[in-house]
Amino acid sequence: KNISVSSRVGDETKTLLQKPDNYFKDQEVLKSSQEMRTEFSICKTIVNVVYGKANKKKHKTWEGDGILEIGNKTVTLKDNEGKILGTSSNVKTAELSEGSRIFVGNKEVEIIEEIREVTRSKKRPSENVEEVARQSLYTNKKIKSLPQEYVRIPHKKKALHSATETLVMPRPDDQHQWEYNLNHEPVMDVIVDPSLNKHLRPHQREGVTFLYRCITGIRSLNYTGAILADEMGLGKTLQTVTLIWTLLRSGPYGGKPFIKRALIIVPSSLVQNWHNEFIRWIGSHKIRLFVVDKKNKSKDFMESNLPIMIISYEQFVRNIEDIKDVNCDLIVCDEGHRLKNSGIQAANCLNMLPCKKRILLTGTPIQNDLQEYYTLVDFVNPGILGTPIEFRRHFGNAIIVSRDPKATEETVKEGKEKADELNRYTNGFILRRTQAVIGSFLPQKNEYVIFCAPSLLQKKIYAMISKIWQERMEEGVTHSFDDINHLSTITMLKKICNHPILIQSNRIEDHIDVLSKFVDEEMATYSFQEADSGKLSLVMTLLKRLYETKERIVLVSNFTQTLDLFATVCDKYKYKYIKFDGSTASAKRSEIVKIFNSDSSDIYILLLSSKAGGVGLNLIGGSRLILYDSDWNPAVDLQAMARIWREGQKKNVHIYRLLTAGSIEEKIFQRQLTKAGLNESIVDPNCKKSVKLSKEEIMDLFNFTGEDKCLTHEMLKCSCSCDGIIPSGDIFNKKENDDEERDCQLSLEKNNYTMPSLRMNQLFQWEHYGAPIHPSLLEEMKMEKSESEITFVFRNKTE
Structure with a gap:
């Protein structure tokens, strides 16, 4: 029915x-x-x-x-x-x-x-x-x-983005197709994997596109290398991972992969970090990598059929005979500034490889001179600047001479013209952005350059060693600036600034008998006291204060001996710490970083060697970093200080740079200003400023007055009241393109200043605080009980 x-x-x-x-x-x-x-x-x-x-x-x-x-x-x-x-x-x-x-x-x-x-x-x-x-x-x-x-969440392979969000690489022009598309394959769009693209910030999308244009030959058929010179913390690794993954998956002709194999050469401390970054961004289910270590030998890479080899510089040099026969389509050199000297072994081995698609990653492409800059450029694009002699004749001589404080107006003009011409040659394959592009995405950063008063013992020993050395110089014992005795004495003075106990076991050349006798007599019966170092006394007071806030600290030094001293005092106060230095096994380095960054970790302090661990590490578990001593090379210090203000940081960060007032540390800091200024004026086409020191100031390393005042502020000839107000007046009223201010002549001995940007080597837009330090600043720095140990502070805040 x-x-x-x-x-x-x-x-x-x-x-x-x-x-x-x-x-x-x-x-x-x-x-x-x-x-x-x-x-x-x-x-x-x-x-x-x-x-x-x-x-x-x-x-x-x-x-x-x-x-x-x-x-x-x-x-x-x-x-x-x-x-x-x-x-x-x-x-x-x-x-x-x-x-x-x-x-x-x-x-x-x-x-x-x-x-x-x-x-x-x-x-x-x-x-x-x-x-x-x-x-x-x-x-x-x-x-x-x-x-x-x-309904289940769409799989990653499906496009989750609108057409406006899709990152499509540039299409090749007719000339490129004529050269590369010999089989007349259809020209296809190369699209960045959406699962990666969704993580890229705007500047990183720009960086991936820039690298793609260079490496594929779209920019230039004859030169297929590139230098990504972004400042630390801008995601150079992610940009490179994205490019490699894109080229391994597809290409502009018929969709066929543009490369089949890539070789990535990195410092030993970053080998595991690079592996982890590939897995983090791409996934272990999509990609496998060949990491050269104790288990995986470089000679086995050819038989592995894996697309990417990651190897340290040391292993690369050691195994060059096995690697030179590997048919790699792309070479990536991380922290590439270590290739700055063409005579070093790693650079020679790299030039044995036939692959011309090369990427060099560095946050500081210029460290010492233009010749180093030439070496890096010539590595990625051989011959583009001519021979070394041709480069010096056409560019180098004019640029260097123009930076002398006593240079004539005509000489300065010629140097600027040559620098501009060099920029035009290189800006097509060198990309550099500053941390300003990510400032809005990161928490607030507070930077302090703190000048500490030396203790009475430090003054006594420092003054005597300086006096003895100058007397020996006058007697002709030391013949040149590069003499080993000279460098040995500099190291001794740096150790005294850290703490006098560090020279207790310091060996001195026998023929400097007077110096040896003085050190032996002065330190033979010495008993350690924290207060005998102005810097250490300040640090221990700060650590005690910060322990109350539960913040984590990164404590950085150039000397392993100093790190051992820190470990001793941390044991005394029962501060839990972990140490990362040159003796740390490569296999443990990644684990140390993981432990320090873990929310559940009870580690309070990371003792970090600036040489062994100051490069490439992401230490966002810490919100305060103390740079205890300085290196001659500004790149080492800047790299170390960039460890905590990075992607993923959720807290406001505070970075303290400590200098012993009036000592060789302050003069090293001044020397860094010159080198960093040269870097910016060549690599950054938007830079219109530079900072210089005279030869007399550079040579005056051993002069010690014993006064606690800040020599750097005096040399700036700044007329501010040292109360935290950013200097103003005629210094900032002039226009950057004024004819009287060629190529940012921010000189320390002339009054023709131009307005600098917020950078460590440009102090006129920083707040200046003289003693006695304002209570509000002391409270911000958590140094309320250290007022007597501080003589001057440069402060900068990035929001």
Whole structure:
């Protein structure tokens, strides 16, 4: 019989003219749909995963893609068809995140998409669920799609971005196609993987596009190298990872990969970090890398069929005979400024490789002179600046002479013209951005250059050693600036600035008998006191104060001996610390960083060697960094100070740079101003300023007056009242393009200043504080009890 049946579905009433034969069976479908709705209301999150058989293999082989339903008490693994592969109730769901691996049944699972919450109602039935079930009454087919609420998160391979967000690489022009597209393949768009593109900031998208143009030859067919010279913390690694992954996946002709293999050469402390960055951004399910270490030998790379080799500079030099036969399509050199001298072994070995697609990453492309700059440029694009002799004749001589404080107006003009011409030659393959581009994305940064008063013992020993040395110089014992005795004495003075106890076991050349005798007599019976170093006394007071705030500290020094001293005093006060120096095994370095950055770690202080760990490390677990001593090379100090103000930092950061007033440390700081100024005026085309020191000031290293005043502020000839007000007046009223201010003649001995940017080597836009230091600044620095130890402070705040 035909029976009229009313069924309420949503807000509509439908009449079934005939009861189907499988009516009662279909009621079970409706019942199960209600159960599905109930189960769905309990499930909290759904994530994309890859899964495979559970085993202990180092390199996992995944079977397929799936979804993981994470409930309040259980997790359920399903394949893409909705089939249940396993469940587990022994999972700490609160700790799951992208990249986590867990076991579900007999499967190992890795989460590849960030966890997303799903909002559900427990009160009102889901019409969508019932509608799907109702439709099955007539189709009598298996439900193939889930209701809207229950649909899984799209897999990463699917485009999640609108067309305006898609990052498409530039298309090759006709000349490029004529040279490279010999098989007449269709020209196709090269698109950056959306899973990477969504993490890129605007300046990083620009950087990836810039590198792509250079490496593929779109910019120039003859020169396919590039230098990414962004300042520290701007994500050079992420930009490079994105470029390599893009080139490995596709190319402009027929969509075929543009490269098949890449060689990445990095400092030993960053080998594991580079591996981790690839896994972090791309995922272990997508890419495998060949990391040269004790287990993996470079000679095995050719047989591995893996696309990327990561190797340290030391291992690269040691295994060049094995590597030179590897057919690599791209070479990346991280911290490339270590190749600045063409005569070093690593540079010679790199030039043995035939690959001409080269990327050099560095935050400081110029460190000492223009010849080093030439070496770096010639490495990435051989011959583009001619021979070394041609470069010096055409560019170098004129630029260097123009930077002499006594240079004539005509000489300065010629130097500026040559610098501009050099910029035009190189700005097509050198890209440099400053931290200003990410300032709005990061927390506030407070920088302090603090001049500390030396203790009475420091003054006594320092003055006597300086006097003895100058007497020996006059007697002709030391013949040149580079004499080993000269450098040895400089090192001794630097150690005295850290703490006099550091020279207690210092060996001095036998023929400087007077100096040796004095040190032996003065330090033979010495007993250690923290107060015998102005800097150490200040640091210990600061550490005690910061211990109350639960902030983590990075304490940086050039000397392992000084780090050992820090360890001793930390043990005395029971401060928990971890040390990272040259003796730290490569395998442990990544673990140390991970421990320090962990929210659950109880480490208070990281003792960091600026040489061993001051490059490339991400130490965002710390919010305060103390640079205890300075290096002649400004790059070393700037790299070290950039460890905490980086992507991922959530707290306001404070960076303290300590200098012993009137000592060689202050003169090293002044010397750094000259080198950094040269760097900016050549590499940064927007820079119109420079800072210079005279030769007399550079040679006056051993002059020690014993006064506590800040010599650097005096040399600036700044007329401010030293009360924290940024200097104003005629210094900033002149226009940058004024004819009287060529190429930023911010000289320390002339009054023709121009307005500098907020940089460590440009102090006129920093706040100047003289003694007695204002209480508000002391409170901000957490140095309320150290007023007597501070003679001057330069302060800068970046918001």
